[in-house]
Structures are given as structure tokens and as C-alpha cells.
Amino acid sequence: MTKGNEILASVRLGKPPPPDCPVLGTWRLRSYVRERLSDGHRYNQFGEAPIGYIGYAPDGRMYAIFTRDDRIIPGNVVPTDQEGAELLSTMVAYAGTFSLGKNVVVHHVDISWNQAWTGTDQVRHFVLEEDSLTIITPPYKSYIDGSMGRSILVWNRVK
Template identity: 45%
Template sequence: MAQDRPNDSTALLGTWKLQSFTTEDLANGEKTDLFGAHPDGYLSYGADGRMQAILLKEGRKAPTGVVPTDAERIELYSGLSAYAGTYSIDGDLVSHHVDASWNESWTGTVQVRQFRIDGPYLYIRTLPDRNPVTGKHSTSVLVWVKVRPEEKAGR
């Protein structure tokens, strides 16, 4: 992913809203939107070197009560990916050093991503690996748009 400007930490600073999340199965080339055509989520990079990400599947339903049933809890969990930690940049790669995650198998790992910024858009490509949702050898492309300070969070 070529970059029009230098990849430094200031280029990533701020909050980005998820626009799309497409995964390609490397065995057969099939592309899917695992979290739907209109996923939700945010990715933030701070000047203190910390980052956090939350990705939510389109169409998640609120539980019927305050405490989700086991089935509701499973459905909610399967439509979620979230983690936080520190980050470092090397060329067009950003490494997320995971301190806490929705899936404990990621905690303590380094998740390396290729990135490119084009105007208000941030394109992130995961490196080929086993997908934590499907288990298949794949890569994903996530497109984010910069949240302007005057914008309110929300759907």
C-alpha cells in the first residue's frame, strides 16, 4: 500500500470511524463482509502512543433484558472485535502491541497492519494469517474515515 506522505505517528493521530471491513479467504479468493456491509466501530491513535479499536457487526440486537441470555451473549460476542495497547510505526506498517482484547488469544501479541492514508481515509490491510472469526487463512482490508472534532459520535 503506497503512501502519499510520510508514515509518522502524527498521520494516524485521532479517531477513525469504520466504513467497511472486507475479508479475503486466501485459499479460494472469496471475499466477504464478515461484519456486514455497514459495520460500526472506531479506531483511535493517541499522541501518548496508545491505541484502541472496537469493531461491531452490522445489525447487532440488544438483549431482551438487562442481563443477556447465553444465546444473546454468544450472538453479541460473535459480532465484536475489540482491543487496546500501544502502537509503533515502521514505514507503511503499524504494529499494535495488544495489552487487552476481546479474545484473550490476542492479549500480549503484536498485530502488524499495513496502512495507507488518502485524504480523510485510512486503509488498513491485515497481513496473511488465520482469521480470528473464521479460522481461515485470510487477509482483511478495513476502510476508516477520520472523525472531525466537531462531529458527534453516533450512528
């Protein structure tokens, strides 16, 4: 069994998190960095001060929503098609249930800003240090430049 399979084998599918689960609660996004695999270059994918929250509830539900810090303000309450497209490209939002394993969380997506994610399982590795939660995605192809990389999101616990 490979190390990746061992980690995923630790995931408690379909079981609610234990009451003392340290990831439970609401977390505010502190940084969102993209790291290219080819050269290790890192950049702030959603600007210098992205805004967002991720929440994990005792009933096993979760949500995540985050945006760039420099989003456009539409000229009207109803954005034009171009404004709507730009707004959509500067955010991520999804919700569903979650399963935990050893340093891994799987988000089982019920609804998403990107319909291609709906019905999928999004595997995320995490590191928890006191009131800081770092979530790291598996490698994926960037929609911006087509390069392979991973996202590293750092969250602070909301008190």
C-alpha cells in the same frame, strides 16, 4: 533481509509517534472486507455497514472497537449465555500502545475482547490517503470457515 523484515525493521518500537504523525486521531469504520487467499473472493465479514472506531493518540496509546451492523438486542439488560456468546462473536475490541514504521503499524495489545490477543503484537499494513486509512491484516485462518485470508478495513477520519 526479506521485504517483510525490512518493513518491520522500520518500526519505531517504544517511541511515541512524532507530533505531525498523519495517523493520529479518531477514525470511523467505513468497511470491513475479508479476502480469501485461495480464490480472492471478498465478502463483508461484519455486514454491509459495520460500526466502529480506531484511535491513535499522541502518547502512543491506541484502541479499536467495531461490531456488525445487525447485532441482536438481548431480551434483558443482562444477556442470556447464548445472547452473550452471539454478541461476543459479532465484535472486536482491544487497546494498547502502537509503534509505527514505513506503511506498517504494530498494535501492542494490553487488553482485548479475545484474551488470546492480550500481550501480543498485531502487525497491520496501512495506506493513508487524505482522510481515508486502509488497514490490512496479515493472512490468518477464519474462525467462520477455516479458510486463510486477510481483513481489509477502511476508516474515515472523524472531524
